[in-house]
Amino acid sequence: MFHDFINLLYPKLCCSCETTLNTNENILCTSCLHELPIADHHLEKDNPVEKIFYGRIPVENATSLLLFEKKGMVQKLIHNLKYRGHKEVGPFLGAWLGSELKELSAWQEITVVVPVPLHRKKLRIRGFNQVAGFGQEIAKSLEVPYRDDLLLKITATKTQTIKKRLARWGTIDETFIIHNSSSLENAHVLLVDDLVTTGATLEACAQKLLKIPNLRISIATMAVTH
Structure with a gap:
């Protein structure tokens, strides 16, 4: 009552x-x-998310749960998560995707879940990393650690246009650093983010991580542009 x-x-x-x-x-x-426009790309071989990274970085597996369209339902869902404080959206989507990934043998080789980090200034303004709840629930489903203290963002970038320009000039490599890299040797990292568009940010994170000996990368996002 x-x-x-x-x-x-x-x-x-x-x-x-x-x-x-x-x-x-x-x-x-x-x-x-x-x-909801469901993508479920983890159920497809050579899916659209994997193809984004062809010839750019070696990716073991890649998936997105939902399809993103401008002014669509998924855009509103992610907007509510990032800008209106609806933190419950992340865990909701993470538990959903995690429950499916744990049933697939290719995803059972993941050893740690790592989120795309926010710069400390943006983290202070927003108060939370919108990817945290999503990643934590996936880690729980896969029964592996969730670590947000290993991949850090040290340079603030404002827009996708700037990110693409940085990537073109190669300076995006200076945006991220690895803390305690020895703990990731021989790891299979699941890199998680909210949305994949050009893939520039995820690529930059992966390139930094792949400098660690014998590390493998998989990618999972809430949504992919459609």
């Missing part, structure tokens, strides 16, 4: 259409949940 009273005063809203959620609904209403 107490929870019902709280929900009456502060109703939980769908993170997509903003209608009031029923007691048996979580994050998304049933209608939006059924309309």
Whole structure:
């Protein structure tokens, strides 16, 4: 009764259409949940996410859970996560994807989950890394550690345009550093992020990580541009 009273005063809203959620609904209403554009690229060989990195970095596996379109449901979902404080979106998507990855033998070789890091200034402004809950839930499903203290961002970049320009000139390599690299020797790292578009940021992170002896990389994101 107490929870019902709280929900009456502060109703939980769908993170997509903003209608009031029923007691048996979580994050998304049933209608939006059924309309989500699901990618499930981990169920495909030579999938679109893997192809983004062909000839750029060696990737063991790559997947995205959802398809991203401008002004679409997924954009609103990620926007609510990043800018409106709906932290529950990350764990929701991470638990969903993690439950599927743990059933696939190729993904059972992962030894550690590492998020794409935020620069400390952006982290201070936003208050959290939007990828954290997503990565933590995947790590829990795969029964491996989640480590956000190994890959660090030391140079702030503002836009995708700037990121592409940095990548073109090769200076994006100076954006990230590895802390305690010896702990990642012989590891199979699952690098996680919210959205993959050009792949420049994930590529820069992977290139830095791949300097560590015998390290392998897989990639998982909430969404990929469609």
